Amino acid sequence: MRYLPHTDADRRAMLAAIGAKDVDSLFKDVPAAARLDQPVDLPAGLSEMAVERAFTRMAGQNLSAGCAPFFIGAGIYRHHVPATVDQLLTRGEFLTSYTPYQPEVSQGTLQYLFEFQTQVCLLTGMEVANASMYDGATACAEAAVMAARVTRKKKIILSGSLHPHYVETTETVTKHLGLEVESLSPDPFGLEDLMGRVDSQTACLVVQNPGFFGGIRDLTQLADACHEVGALLVVAVAEPVSLGLITPPGAMGADIVVGEGQSLGMGLQFGGPGLGLFATRDKYVRQMPGRLCGQTVDQDGKRGFVLTLSTREQHIRREKATSNICTNSGLCALAFTMHLSLLGETGLTRLAKLNHAQAVRLEQALRQVKGAKVISQSYFNEFSLYLGDDVDAADVVEKLAAKGILGGVAASRFYPHWPELRPVLLLAATETNTQDDMEALVSALNEVL
Amino acid sequence: MSMYFTKDHEWISVEGSVGTVGITDYAQKALGDIVYAEVPEKGRKVTKGGDAAVVESVKAASEVYSPVSGTVTAGNDALAGQPALVNESPEGDGWFFKLELSNPAELEELMDRAAYDDYVAGLE
Amino acid sequence: MVEITTFSGNRGLHLEEPLIFEQGCPGRVGTDIDDAGPIDEDRLGGLARKDAIGLPDLSEPQVVRHYTRLSQKNYGIDSGFYPLGSCTMKHNPRLSEKMARLPGLADLHPFQPKSTVQGALSVIDLLAHWLKGLTGMPAVAMSPAAGAHGEWCGLMAIRAYHDDHGESHRTRVLVPESAHGTNPATAAMCGYTVDPVPATDRGRVDVAALKAKLGPDVACIMVTNPNTCGLFEDEIIEIARATHEAGAFFYCDGANYNAIVGRVKVADLGVDAMHINLHKTFSTPHGGGGPGAGPTVLSEKLAAYAPLPFVVHGANGLELVEHAEQAPGAKPFGRVKGYHGQFGVFVRALAYILSMGSDGLRQASSDAVLNANYLLASLKDVLSASFDGPCMHECLFDDRFLKDTGVTTLDFAKMLIDEGFHPMTMYFPLVVHGALLMEPTETESKETLDGFIKVVRALAAKAKNSDADDFKAAPRLTPRRRLDETLAARQPVLRWKHGANAEG
Incomplete structure (x- = not known):
């Protein structure tokens, strides 16, 4: 095992110094009824390559934010990290x-x-x-x-x-x-x-x-x-x-x-x-x-x-x-x-302005979506979009995902007991969004609504 | 004026019906450098053996218990800016609070200096 | 040794580094940001910031140098031996870091539709499967963010069970005197009162005293096993039995689970709930004090009370239950933090677990215990061992060996710094005087241990034979020598302010 340095000779020498006949004897205070005499019935260790393979497979089952037009916020925001x-x-x-x-x-x-x-x-x-x-x-x-x-x-x-x-x-x-x-x-x-x-x-x-x-x-x-x-x-x-x-x-x-x-x-x-x-x-x-x-x-x-x-x-x-x-x-x-040190006063101010401008542009783009209306009176880089009286935003989110767009999060995901929130979609825009992302969102919304 | 001591290492000196309370030299030595003391506000009712103030060193925090019952008439505001007074002058400028005794008979259950010194000697 | 002074204050590779606020120049920027471009009007509701923030402006190379220099003032496991008892400072595999940075795992938002995060949910599910399998426990609450948070999660589940069974009068918690401070603090956060249980002179819970304190108002006991003295509670099964008989639960503080993983299933000890510090047992980096993770395994009785959210197997793959009504039978006691747990830490822990496997994990705990016993055997004639061995993953000494030398445990530890080692844990546990608690971990080689043993033996001899002032002056070779903690606490300066933080 690559993380464990001892050879069997090391272990023997150390046991001799301790005066113990084997490692099991060091566990003598564990009640016999609870001692396991062999490894738990779970898989044995893997090489680095095998572990990487397992994780790459699991990672491949996800749609990562960078691979899709992405507009989700709700407390966790996607920014470019230098x-x-x-x-x-x-x-x-x-x-x-x-x-x-x-x-x-x-x-x-x-x-x-x-x-x-x-x-x-x-x-x-x-x-x-x-x-x-x-x-x-x-x-x-x-x-x-x-x-x-x-x-x-x-x-x-x-x-x-x-x-x-x-x-x-x-x-x-x-x-x-x-x-x-x-x-x-x-x-x-x-x-x-x-x-x-x-x-x-x-x-x-x-x-x-x-x-x-x-x-x-x-x-x-x-x-x-x-x-x-x-x-x-x-x-x-x-x-x-x-x-x-x-x-x-x-x-x-x-x-x-x-x-x-x-x-x-x-x-x-x-x-x-x-x-x-x-x-x-x-x-x-x-x-x-x-x-x-x-x-x-x-x-x-x-x-x-x-x-x-x-x-x-x-x-x-x-x-x-x-x-x-x-x-x-x-x-x-x-x-x-x-x-924050990389940003400094100048960078943070610029970044914040850019985020706000992106959200304003997203609101403008969304005016082309029939029946939808931004209901936030003011906002920074995220706002609530009302999709229309009979629209289920959760359903819209699923349909957008099917088109490869991570188009915000439905308010009903947090408030299942508030039917009046069913048409509300939370959308965030940051510096990571492009004009193409916004156009893709608008046209996909027009298709699914 | 007479002075009394508790097993928790507080002292109280009494003049008439007013007592002044602090912690003993033994206590300040055991705590080490005092970095913070919180004293009760005027008018607060305290009971014998109940929490009245807090004293802190870098690695320890302790309650200061009131040796007797009564009503606080003054807290030592100087300790806020100069907690070191407790180390430098535990039985003088490093006092914690003054109170109007509600039951002076409680003093009889406390130790005098000789008894306290014996008690401390027994701890070491 | 010749004292050398320099004009700059730097000493070769020891480079002085001012605060970031003392550097920079307005107008520089360390990362490029696109121009915001024109907008018709802002939507800030009249709340645009009026004053400057006050952050310094630096270029990227200045920032790189600042943090590189700061890093050089730190000692990490990567630097050397770090036998900090009860903290489990063992090698942090870089594979875990690499896996946590795969875009398919790192660049995921917690509120993406579940269909787009099946792989992430399977990471959580697979880690949960291992934690349950290793402990023999039927359920695990994955979201606690740290060990203390897991303790609280476990006690909240216990309280929810009692409340649900008309046993709300159970508000007393029995906690051994040797317990870590988080245990009583956690009990208080659940509205419980703490009743301390004394230890025996064998460094273990006084079982008779514990039994005498059990009663119809006891909600649970909180016992660390192996305990904070590094010893296995050999009467643990009897403790659990008596606790259950009194209608109370057994919360096991799993801080030292790394000593027994793969050798004991804690379910077999009668445990009802136990947190697992992923940053200790499963080797995710401590990062200078976090982030960690404290998933909490639960018994059958407590499972229904686990907090939201949790992953279940549904008809269309894995589902994330975020509201109680989505899981029939669930009676979650609430939510312990935002989102879905310390996912980045889960990835690292799972990478470690898959690398080790059940055989490797068993070998790791065996070697951890072997190393601690080797230290104990090699030092007990010159230091004063607090209890007889065998110990588990850490060995405890007290300061009797320093009696009449004028040297304290603290001085001894500071001398080790000059010798190039991180000190052991000092003054904890509180049940022995001037404690020195050493946890070597399984990732240290015999050569490293032998080097450490040699130095500790030499220092013990030196303490007995020389002037204590030599120890009091240590460390001498660090970027800063002993710091005035009294001054820091008496006149707290907790932030930089313009012109107020001049170099001393």
Whole structure:
């Protein structure tokens, strides 16, 4: 076996040093009834070539996004990731290192986490960010729990603009914590009235911007309304590229910003792993979940970085910790921070403008589709298309796929119990789309509708 | 003014009906460099043996329990900016909070300095 | 040794590297973006950004050099021996990386129509098949993102079962004192209270104490096996039996499953739920702290409560169940994260599993245990072993051997850094004083172990015979020496701000 260095002679020599007659005797503490005396009845090991063959076969059973006109978003966005990102990501010192608990041999990881935290603050307009969490949905749930801790209140209101997976994850996480979650109806038209919802019992209001159905809203008044009653405004951002072009949540009064960082640096990967972004105000830093990297000096007075404020975390606080989270998404944070470094201010602004322009052009092209209408009042790079009263968008998606087009995702995939959403199709456009893609989508829609 | 001690290594010095609470020299040494202290706000009711404050070093977090019951009259705001006061002057400027005692009889269950010193000697 | 100072602050291959925010020049760009072209009017609803973001502009070569230099300040498994106990730092095969980057697997969106992702669903299904087969468990929840997340998934399934069976009064969880901190933190996240169970002087759960604590309000026990001391809980079957008899479940923390994969089916131990850290047992890269994955195997009783989504075999191939009503009989406790699990990690773990096969996996756990026992046997006369062997995949020492030397476990570990090794895990588990927990893993050769043993023996002798200050000053040869963690925590500086983060 290529990953195992021992020869039989090595093993014999080591057993002799231990004073054991065989390896089985080292397992003597395993109750005899549970000891297996031969390998489990599953296939034997394969060569590299054979493994590659097996995966190539499985990969071949998929239609990859790059091989089709592609317009799917709904929280995971397809962007061009510069080749540099993946090449640097596989450097063994990054790829094969552990959590930076030993700062003297982990300054590389610690410095990029410090840079990552800063980038997340700059993008979101917040004061402090952690070193990342599992994904946007879990970060959102953690924010709701943190808001309850900060405000000592129990009611959590989830806007109908919030990604349904974020809603479901938050509902699950809060289930046994004595909190009361009010999840509002899906809001494809951006018409929901949140101002009247917050009251003195409210710990937080969670909204998404741009919303799940595409709409962008000014959150300033909502933030004021929350603060008036002592509640926090939590804003989820599922598409960080949007922050290159639209006003960041921090500038509109958000108290906690969570997000999904996948769209920078990571590619689609069938939706996982993700990168949970989490930022807040300085005054709440000790209530934050997750790892934090901070600046300090070494014995010689040189600037260096360490994990800090760890007393919030499970390995010290145990059952009183702010969360049970132990890992972050270190390598995903690295991909994010490298992509953002390549973009810089100039590149991110350009990329965001291009994405928006692509979506505007897609909307224009879709005007040629009979009976279809974009219902999002405003949007960044994704919007909701109403296909017509009797049209089942899920059926349309299948028919488009049969024509080799990955033409968005039907709202009913998330909301099977809302018949009025059956004709709604979510469509995203990014820099990866061409004019030909858009024309192909329009003509295919005209054929299947 | 008299001073009393708990088995959890808090001290309380009492003048009239007002007590000042902190952690002992033994406790600050055991914790190491204090990096954070959270003190109770004025008006908070605390009970004997109940959570009243938090003290943290780099690798440990501990609750500070109130030695007696009462109502907090002041927290030591200086600790927010200078947690090191707890190390430098545990029984002086590093105090945590003051409270109005609601049941001074509870003091009788605490140790005096000599008893506390014996207790600590037994731990080492 | 002659102290050499340089004008640049660089020291040969040790290159100083400023923060990225201290570099660059407005107008540079490290990746080309097409011009957006004209649009009639924007659709941003009047919310266009007004202020600059504040990101630095750099060219591609500057960015490449920045991250290359940062990487050189890190120690990875690729660099050398990394005996970090309880973390399983073993070789990460590059084949797994290559497979995860096949466009047919990497460039897939989670909401593509199912007909276009049958291969991706088969990756999930095949990995699930292996996990079930290896553990002997009938079901597995694939979506948890990490070990702690899997613990929570398991306990949520247990809580859902109890709630469904009129046993909601079961809210106490028994957790051994030696447990990893995630266990009590997880129990608290499920609204449970934690009741610690003491250990015996053999480093194992005190079974009598555990039995005495079992009762009608106990929801489950959480036991790590092999435990955090690197020992197999030899009374585990009796523990499981007593737990079940009390109407409670046995959650096994599978953090150390790598010691027994292919040699024990955990179903035979009476386990009801256990997470599997794919980044440990199945060798996907730790990546400086993630991402991992924590699929959680479940017993027959708990299977129906597994969270959404999951893959099932349907009439037209594989189906992804995203809503409870799509799967009759399912009573999912909810959803644990977005999308369909850590797919990129699944591909890597499956590539490893198929490469090893059932024979290779059994050999791997055998060699991991052999290596740990070899370290134990080779060091126990100079260090102080906390418990008698045999150990499983890791061996535990405490700091008795440093008594009266003035040298601490931390100092000893920092000396190892200067010797070119990553330190072992320190001060965990908490049940012994000044713990040094070493996990060599199966991918280390005898030569590597012998080299490490030689150095540790020499350092142990040095600690006894020389000035402790020498140890206190270590490491000396790293890009940074010991860092002031007190300063970092007292005056937190958690981000760069213009003009505020000057070099010390």
